[in-house]
Amino acid sequence: MDIKFSAKDIAFRGEVREFFATEYDATVAAQLSGSPGTDYKSAIVSWQKKLYAKGWIAPGWPKEYGGTDWSATQKFIYETERGLAGIPDVVPFGLKMVAPVIYTFGTEEQKARFLPSILNSDDWWCQGYSEPGAGSDLAALSTSADYAGDNYIVNGRKIWTTFAQYADWIFCLVRTSKGIRRQEGISFLLIDMKTPGITVKPIVTIDGKHSLNEVLFEDVSVPTENLIGEQDKGWTYAKALLAHERTGMAEVADSKRMLEGLKQRAAAEINGGKPMIEDPVFQMRMSDIEMELMALEYTELRVFASMAAGGMPGPESSLLKIKGTEISQAIHELQLQLAANYGGALPSELSSDELGHDFAAEARGKYMYGRAATIYGGSNEVQRNVIAKAVLGL
Amino acid sequence: MNFEFSEEQTMIKDSVSRFVREQYDFDTRRGIIGSDAGISREFWTMFAELGWLSVPFAEEYGGFGGNAVDIAVVMEELGKGIVVEPYASTVVVFGGLVSASTNTDLKEQVIPSIIDGSCLGSFAYVEPQSRFEMTDITTTATENDSGYTLNGVKTVVANGGTANKFIVSARTSGEQFDHSGISLFLVDAESPGVDVKAYKMMDGQSAATVTFSDVKVAESQLLHTAGEGMDLVDQVMPQILIGLSAEALGIMATLNTLTVDYTKTRQQFGTPISSFQVLQHRMVDTFMACEQTKSMLYRGLCESKSVAEGETDVEALAKTVHALKATVARYGKTIGEEAIQLHGGIGMTDELNIGHYVKRLMMINTTFGDGDFHQKKFNQLSYSV
Numbered sequence: 126m127d128i129k130f131s132a133k134d135i136a137f138r139g140e141v142r143e144f145f146a147t148e149y150d151a152t153v154a155a156q157l158s159g160s161p162g163t164d165y166k167s168a169i170v171s172w173q174k175k176l177y178a179k180g181w182i183a184p185g186w187p188k189e190y191g192g193t194d195w196s197a198t199q200k201f202i203y204e205t206e207r208g209l210a211g212i213p214d215v216v217p218f219g220l221k222m223v224a225p226v227i228y229t230f231g232t233e234e235q236k237a238r239f240l241p242s243i244l245n246s247d248d249w250w251c252q253g254y255s256e257p258g259a260g261s262d263l264a265a266l267s268t269s270a271d272y273a274g275d276n277y278i279v280n281g282r283k284i285w286t287t288f289a290q291y292a293d294w295i296f297c298l299v300r301t302s303k304g305i306r307r308q309e310g311i312s313f314l315l316i317d318m319k320t321p322g323i324t325v326k327p328i329v330t331i332d333g334k335h336s337l338n339e340v341l342f343e344d345v346s347v348p349t350e351n352l353i354g355e356q357d358k359g360w361t362y363a364k365a366l367l368a369h370e371r372t373g374m375a376e377v378a379d380s381k382r383m384l385e386g387l388k389q390r391a392a393a394e395i396n397g398g399k400p401m402i403e404d405p406v407f408q409m410r411m412s413d414i415e416m417e418l419m420a421l422e423y424t425e426l427r428v429f430a431s432m433a434a435g436g437m438p439g440p441e442s443s444l445l446k447i448k449g450t451e452i453s454q455a456i457h458e459l460q461l462q463l464a465a466n467y468g469g470a471l472p473s474e475l476s477s478d479e480l481g482h483d484f485a486a487e488a489r490g491k492y493m494y495g496r497a498a499t500i501y502g503g504s505n506e507v508q509r510n511v512i513a514k515a516v517l518g519l
Numbered sequence: 520m521n522f523e524f525s526e527e528q529t530m531i532k533d534s535v536s537r538f539v540r541e542q543y544d545f546d547t548r549r550g551i552i553g554s555d556a557g558i559s560r561e562f563w564t565m566f567a568e569l570g571w572l573s574v575p576f577a578e579e580y581g582g583f584g585g586n587a588v589d590i591a592v593v594m595e596e597l598g599k600g601i602v603v604e605p606y607a608s609t610v611v612v613f614g615g616l617v618s619a620s621t622n623t624d625l626k627e628q629v630i631p632s633i634i635d636g637s638c639l640g641s642f643a644y645v646e647p648q649s650r651f652e653m654t655d656i657t658t659t660a661t662e663n664d665s666g667y668t669l670n671g672v673k674t675v676v677a678n679g680g681t682a683n684k685f686i687v688s689a690r691t692s693g694e695q696f697d698h699s700g701i702s703l704f705l706v707d708a709e710s711p712g713v714d715v716k717a718y719k720m721m722d723g724q725s726a727a728t729v730t731f732s733d734v735k736v737a738e739s740q741l742l743h744t745a746g747e748g749m750d751l752v753d754q755v756m757p758q759i760l761i762g763l764s765a766e767a768l769g770i771m772a773t774l775n776t777l778t779v780d781y782t783k784t785r786q787q788f789g790t791p792i793s794s795f796q797v798l799q800h801r802m803v804d805t806f807m808a809c810e811q812t813k814s815m816l817y818r819g820l821c822e823s824k825s826v827a828e829g830e831t832d833v834e835a836l837a838k839t840v841h842a843l844k845a846t847v848a849r850y851g852k853t854i855g856e857e858a859i860q861l862h863g864g865i866g867m868t869d870e871l872n873i874g875h876y877v878k879r880l881m882m883i884n885t886t887f888g889d890g891d892f893h894q895k896k897f898n899q900l901s902y903s904v
Contacts, residue, residue, distance in 0.1 A: 126588050128520050128821045198520070392904045400904050408898040415901065416815070416842040416894075423814035423821075430520050444807040506800070513799035517779050517806060 128426060130198065138202045145210045148175050157213055158487075166249070166291045173215055173246040183220055183244060190228050190236065191244045197433040208378025216288065219243040219250035223296040226313065230354040230362045239294075239315070253283040253297035253316070253340060254363070261507045263298070264307040264360070268342060270299035270314060272349075272356070277301070277314065279322075279345040285501075289325045289338035292318050298363055301356050313359035315351040322346070332493035333471075375449035377422050383456045384415060390463050390484060401463060410462075414455045421448050443512045447505050450498040457495040460488040522817055524592060532592045534569060539600030545872045551603060552723040558604045558681055567636030572610055575758075576618060580630035587758055587823040591765035591816065598769025601872075601879045603724050605639060605678035611762040612677070613640030615755040616686050616703065620742040625705060629684070641682035643673035643729050644752075651888040653688070654696050654749060658731065660689035660704060667691070667741075669704065669712075669734040677886070679727025680717025683708045687731065688752075691745045703748040705740040706731070722879040753837075757826075759887060760840040761819045767847045767883045768816055770876050771809045774858040777873065778802065781862055798861060805857050808850035815843045834900060841897040848890025851880040 130138070149172070156168035176182040184200045186192030195203065207214065215221070224243050227235055242248040259266040268281025279299055289295065297314045304310035316323070322345035328337040354362055391402035391411070401407050428442040461468050464485035472486040480486070499505040513519040524532060542562075551559045566572050574589050576582025583589070590611055597606055610633065617629050617640070632638035649655035658671025669689055676685070685706045693700025708715060712734035717727040743751050779802055782793035792798055819839050825831040855877035859866040866873050884890060 126522060126524065126817065126820050126824065130520065388902065391902075402902045402904060405898075408902050409894065411902060412842075412845075412894055412898050416846055416897065417811065419818060419839065419842055420811040420815040420846060423818045424810060426520065427522050427814060427817065430522050434521065444810055448807060448811065509800045509803040510796070512803045512806065513796075517799070517802055519779070519783070519793045519799045519802065 130202070134196075134198050134202060137199055138206060141203055141206045142210075144179065144181075145206060145212060148179075149210060149212050154211070166288075169213070169216060170246050170249075172212075176215070177245050182215065182246070183224070185221065186224065186244075187228065190224075190240050197429065201429045201433070205378045208376060208380075209382055211379075211382050216249070218252050218287070218292075218296075219246075219248065219294075222252060223250050223294075223315070226296070226353060226362050226365070229365065230313075234350070235315075235353070248293045249288065249291045251286050251289045251292035251295045251318075251340075253286060253295045255285045256282055257284055261504050263363075264311070266298055266300060266311065268297065268299050270301050270312060270347070272301065276349055277347045277352070279314070279316065279342045279347055281342050283340040283342075284338075285328075286325075286338045286340050287336055289318070289340050290327065290335070294318060295340065298359055301359075304357065308360040310357050311359045311363075312356050313353040313362045314347055315353065316342075316345065316347050317351075320345050320347065330494060331496070332490045334490070334494070336494075375421060375425050375445035376453060377418065377425050377449065380418055380449070380452050380456060381422070383453070383460075384411075384418065387411065387456055387459055387463070390460070394463050394465075396465075407459075407462075410459055414452060414459070417448065417455075418452050421445070421452060424448070443508065443516055446502060447499075447508050450505065453498060454492075454495050457488070457492040460484070461492040464488050524588070528589060528592050531571070531574070531589065532596055535571065535593055535596035536599070538565075538569075539596060539602065543600040543602060545875075548601065548603065548723070552719075556681065557719070557723075557725045558678075563604050563639075564636050566604065566606070567634065571606070572636060573634040575610065575614060576630050576634060580626060581634050582630065586827065587761050588820050590758065590762045591820055594762045594765035595769040598766035598879075599773045601722070601770065601876055603722075605641070605681065605724070607762055607766065608642070608677040608682070609633060609638070609640045612642045612755075612759050613682075613684070613686055615758050616642060616742060616751060617705075619751050619755050620703075621744070622739070622742055624739065625742065629705065638684055639678065639682045640684045640686065641676050641678050642688075643676045643679070643685045644688045645673060645675050647672060647674050651885075651892045652696070653752060654698050654701065656688055656690050656701055657695060658687065658689040660691050660702055660736070662691070663735075666735065666737040666739075667702075667704065669706065669731040669736055672728065672730050674728045675720075675726045676729050678725055679715055679729055680725040682727075685713075685729065686742065687729075688748055689731075693746070698749050700746050701748040702745045703742040703751060704736045705742065706734060706736055710734055710736075720882060722882040723875070724882070756887070757819070757823055757836050757840045760844050761816065761823065763883050763886060764812075764816050764819070764843050764847045767851050767880055768809070768812055770880050770883075771812060771851060771854045774854050774873065774876050774880075775802070775805050775809050777876075778805070778858045778861050785863075792861075801857055801861065805854045808853050812846050812850050815839075815846045819843045838897060838900045841893040841900070844888060844893040845890045845897060848884045848893070851884060852890075855880050 153172055156163040173182060181193060183191055184193045184195050184203055188194040220243060224240060227239050254263060256266050256268060270277040270279045295316050295318055297316055298311050299314050300310055301312040302310040322343045324341040326339040327335045328339060329335050330337055388402060392400050394401040425445060428438045432438055464482050467480055467482045467485035468489055470480050470485055477483055570583060571593055573583045574585040574593055578584040614633050617626060620626055644653055646657060660667040660669050685708060687704050687706050688701055689704060690700055691702040712732045714730040715727050717725055720726050782798055783791050785792050822831050822836045822839050826833060826836045858873050862873055865871055
């Protein structure tokens with residue numbers, strides 16, 4: 126029972142801290158937090174290119190493809206420091222989602238063709254999984270890819286596609302045949318977004334922003350060389366990827382940082398002559414969250430320790446996504462509560478002087494968009510089904 | 520970094536676990552509770568022989584030299600059997616205070632008698648008016664020529680009916696709620712002027728109201744410098760709260776296992792009720808509650824170790840153990856209530872073990888401060904301008 130890091134790991138942590146402190150400066154931070162006049166895509170791409178230049182863009186990849194060769198402990202330290210510094214994670218679709226599928230199941234040609242431009246962030250990827258009729262029940266997907274000799278002809282609709290408006294490529298699950306089980310007959314295709322027949326339609330979300338899209342495919346021709354692995358076996362590859370998506374969803378360090386921010390704002394907000402941080406009811410709300418987060422931090426450490434020891438994550442890992450997202454939502458809720466009367470004010474209608482708060486718009490945006498956290502990546506209800514079956518044997 | 524137990528800890532754990540499994544079934548426990556003594560002296564002697572009573576004490580007094588992790592290991596396993604023998608009150612609480620005492624003569628005299636099983640000790644600190652506030656003390660210790668004279672009433676004294684030694688908190692100076700001016704005395708239960716009225720509590724364990732009427736206590740029975748008793752209590756409190764929380768964790772894990780197993784066998788509508796999604800999700804929530812409690816306990820264990828090594832400040836540990844006790848309160852309630860609900864009618868019966876596990880959890884909640892009490896303390900340490 127010991128949570129000490131080795132001297133070598135502590136030295137590594139110092140190196141990471143120093144790099145973040147130097148490179149993630151106020152300008153980059155302002156651009157990435159969506160300050161007026163900056164566009165998110167160029168801001169995040171330029172930050173990712175800095176990480177690429179440092180050689181730290183893809184800690185999860187094998188060394189031969191451009192990974193860092195870090196130990197599990199180093200990867201954990203890196204992610205923790207990133208969260209504590211308030212630095213957004215890299216856009217996951219290329220680096221964390223499709224790349225592992227390509228280097229695990231792809232051909233040598235596919236690796237050579239796709240991995241370098243994912244690594245240096247020249248190509249932007251998006252994920253074509255969900256469909257109007259296939260959400261949590263992903264195997265119900267019906268977008269079809271008909272084999273036609275040298276190519277597939279793709280028809281159908283993908284939805285909730287984050288950042289499709291920026292994307293150069295989309296990785297899709299498509300139906301290539303009707304198997305006995307619904308999971309059979311699904312294939313994993315890489316599709317160039319410039320191919321004729323693809324239309325991207327924006328979906329504005331309840332935070333008033335546009336990050337989601339619907340992607341329509343009408344007789345889209347995709348060369349067979351863009352098929353990953355074997356035809357009809359795509360579900361297997363996708364499942365491996367989904368497991369990848371669920372790890373790292375606790376975002377403990379990010380939540381710790383948000384909670385510190387919440388305390389600072391609560392100390393500054395005055396209600397009836399007293400700071401909100403001294404309000405006994407608000408204190409109870411804060412400590413409900415803080416105590417849960419203190420526990421989750423150790424749940425994450427337990428998972429990490431068993432993985433660092435070469436083991437598989439134990440049953441405790443399955444609750445990381447559920448608890449992690451519930452906690453971040455609860456912090457968003459209190460941020461918005463602190464904004465009080467200004468929580469509903471729109472920055473497009475009121476100047477920040479009139480608004481009275483510099484954080485109200487951000488707090489509302491995070492609260493509204495934050496509702497998605499318990500829906501995506503396998504909704505929290507689906508996660509509970511997974512634990513019921515896999516852990517409790519129900 | 521690791522969350523494994525050492526070889527020695529694993530041995531103790533297995534030893535207590537085997538005892539609970541093989542010798543402490545529910546009927547045996549019921550028989551012990553129904554007996555006059557309310558505890559089994561034979562088992563207590565066996566605990567001594569197996570070395571369990573020596574776990575937290577320094578080697579120079581014949582102890583095992585264990586730390587918070589060792590105590591937690593024993594307490595968690597005892598919790599799984601809702602063992603009524605007074606390990607917590609004698610070894611963890613009473614023994615913890617004696618260990619922290621600066622009175623070497625007293626330690627040399629008392630610790631070996633705890634280890635050999637002859638001393639059953641209890642900390643008498645609750646007063647009729649005090650609720651959970653330990654500084655709310657009206658019991659007085661007045662200095663005289665030969666020492667002190669104690670007067671006052673202590674209530675709900677854990678295992679007060681069986682204890683042959685008490686540590687009594689009494690005011691030697693200051694006002695009712697002052698932190699300073701409180702002194703801790705070792706008092707023999709047989710001393711003239713000590714009146715013990717014992718009764719059972721809902722968890723089957725005994726307690727007592729102990730009245731002190733002009734009880735003469737020698738100065739040599741002071742655990743420390745007069746007036747600084749609360750410092751000693753504060754010092755030992757993390758270990759006490761960790762021990763009780765570990766016992767609670769053992770109970771919570773057991774309730775969850777029993778409930779999951781029951782739903783797999785209970786048939787309704789022609790199918791095991793475990794197949795119903797609404798029940799599955801509730802059991803997932805109680806599973807998560809237990810894992811989170813375990814993580815909080817491990818946080819307390821790791822931090823108390825690093826406090827001992829001078830690497831974590833005492834206030835961080837204090838914050839953590841308040842959070843731990845509050846977490847045990849919240850999730851203990853969740854798990855207990857869900858266990859009864861998911862068992863249905865049978866869960867309501869005195870005959871089934873479920874309700875007895877739940878009642879012990881409820882007692883742990885109100886021992887040394889309930890969830891709200893500790894959350895408020897946590898807030899005081901965490902939130903200010």
